[in-house]
Amino acid sequence: MKTPIVAEAHCDAPCGVYDPASARIAAEAVQSMTKKMLAMTCPDTSDGVAMAAYMNTMARYAAVKEEEAQKCKDELLVLWTDFFKPQHLESNPDLHDTFWHAAKLCSACKVEVSAGHAQELMDACEAIHEMFWSAKGREVPWIRAS
């Protein structure tokens, strides 16, 4: 048999570079800020200097948590709507539910200072990592930077 002619059947971008690592790094930052906030001890409220430092640090942690949670959501939404295609639902029937749940967790992590939801967000990112690399036909181990 002759070598077949190759016919492109690609996407419009075409085929951008995607990696769920971006979402995972942002989720790790959310979890890290959450842990730091929960670990802080409120100083004597009559100590103005100590209170200022405490509130400044807490505000900075909260700001980073807010920013990284939004970044995580943005990265997840790009994967969900751009990388994953209808055919991926065949092997991942819970794909939509997983992403919807993960995006909701990003919001929950903004609203709350919840170690539980921060861990659930990491778990959701891991599930998406597995779906993504499975769809690409590659075995890529789940890793954390922290």
Added chain:
Amino acid sequence: MTNILDVRIQGDSMWPTFRDGQILQFVEVHSEMGFESGDVVLAHHPLKKDVLLVKRIHRIEPDGRLFLTGDQPDPTSSEDSHNFGPVSRENIVARWTG
């Protein structure tokens, strides 16, 4: 004489009709051959001279040019006439025998 071409699909823009890696047979077109909406064709990319595409003829324009689209329902999944516009019949190399 009918010339049959073996064509390997690369990508998912024709999913669910064709899958990435599938090998199909196309019949080489000749100047008298007519086309109809719904035909799946092998075509030269109008903007990339070395690239061959497999797409479906979505409609035939009043000027005779062909509006080619992928079968994939995802709107970002197919580089086709939505991007590069209708193509002339001279771009068509072969038609799927299926």
